[in-house]
Amino acid sequence: MAFFRDTATIFSREFAPVWRDPLSLAFSMAQPLLFLYLFGPLLAEGTATPGPAWQWFVPGILIMMCLSGPLMSGYFLLIDLIGGSMERLLVTPVSRTALLIGRTLKEFVVLLAQAVLIIGLAIPLGLELHAPGVLTGLTLLVVFGIGLGALSFVLAMISAPGGELFYGITQIVMFPLLLLSGVLLPIENGPGWLQTAASINPVTYIVEAERALFTGGFMETPVLYGALAALVTAALGLYLGRRRMAQGL
């Protein structure tokens, strides 16, 4: 019971600034919105994508949001670590796992809200809504986001007090993960070495699973691989995060 209360306490702390300033949420969505309105129509008009363009592209935007949101969420933890407020919270009886889960849940809610908004905005553009697939896709996205968020927190804790490591690694990792997953253009059209690199990128499997789900496919191999990649990422992130918290700061 205390764990749930602690998690709720940390979640409300983290979510309060977003709740009080929802405009910040809109600003953080500027990039995906630009892709949706300025890049999406280019794909929709051409024949570059395998399958219906919006069913193919919207999942890519969602993954892009997932990488730029939860993966960068450690930045706020880093600020708390450098500033001293995390240290203050660690000297209270609050559960250390709740400290991690509460923060991750905030990323989950923000990501979910942004994803629902993007899907809502994409429907008038031509996205067909396969409700069960979309809901499963959102679940997969959230599981993956929780894992990425937790990994980002671990990186922030390792990088404190300087933070250089965090900025360096996130910048080095984020763009290759993004570009090599084929979120913007089909990897199938790329050279062989690029396809090989994409095949060892876990994000590729999540993207493919999302695309299968958004076109209404369930019992397909990409969905299985994507779910596996998301679950492994979440389990690894939460395990490492919990372990790092226990080691102290």
Next chain:
Amino acid sequence: MIHARGLTKTYKLKKTTVDAVRGVDLDVEPGQLVAFLGPNGAGKSTCLRMLTGLLPPTSGTARVAGHDITTEQTAVRSRIGYIGQKNGAGETFRIGDELVTQGRCHGMPRREAKARAEELLTVVGLDGLFARKPSTLSGGQRRRLDIALGLMNRPPLLFLDEPSTGLDPASRADIWSHILQLRADHGMTLFLTTHYLDEADAMAERVIVIDQGRIIADGTARQLKSDLAGDRLTVTLHDAADIPRAAELAGGLPGAADITSDGPRLTLRVAAADRALPEYVRVLDAAGLKLDTAESSRPTLDDVFLALTGRTIREEDA
């Protein structure tokens, strides 16, 4: 309130091993105000971080507020307050929300936490600032907010890590008046680290000196100064040629030690300057040596540190 035995912390930095704290034994009784004094890197903050559960010790044991720091961490943390070196309140949050969160983390119902937050904001002179962000406060106000955060759970034991570092003299005095008032009102035990000698000297009733990870002295500031440093006498002779004779006569004073000279000035350490100075003046006069000036000074805690280590805390911090 605090009982530590053989508390040790060893870090591995690349290929070298750093012994930050080496077998610290410590006993602090309820109600004491203890200053943990030492230069930067002496191990005082590491020690405090182990006692508050922020760092696991490499070896050794400690009981804080009646509970073991390694096996009963949650119980320890529920009975202590902690004011760290850095700002306790997050930049993006409202002051009142941070206080309420602190209370909630200690298991208070929201309504009780809010009432306690408002009460404490008044106590530390920040009333009316519930909805403001910490970034809008001055350095002194932020430190007072940290005190409020540390007191949310009404702890019987409060740890303060360099509570006045970086503040101007007026803000330091202000913070100290708040700390001492709170102690007078609630009788809590205070354990603080500092490298400000004047603060430890004036405020703490017990001073524990730590250097290179080991406790090297423990007592009241007055005890440490009289036992380890002694009072200092300085005389200036009218004729520098009389220094050897004056030094010889100084050797006969009770507890005389460390007799040094620089030109016509002669300095020595004595057990009690209030008795030794008039006696020395009489002896010099009887020997026909003419004096220009004579003065005595009480030792500082820096003199104590010098007597213990051969270095001053200021040199270490430089």
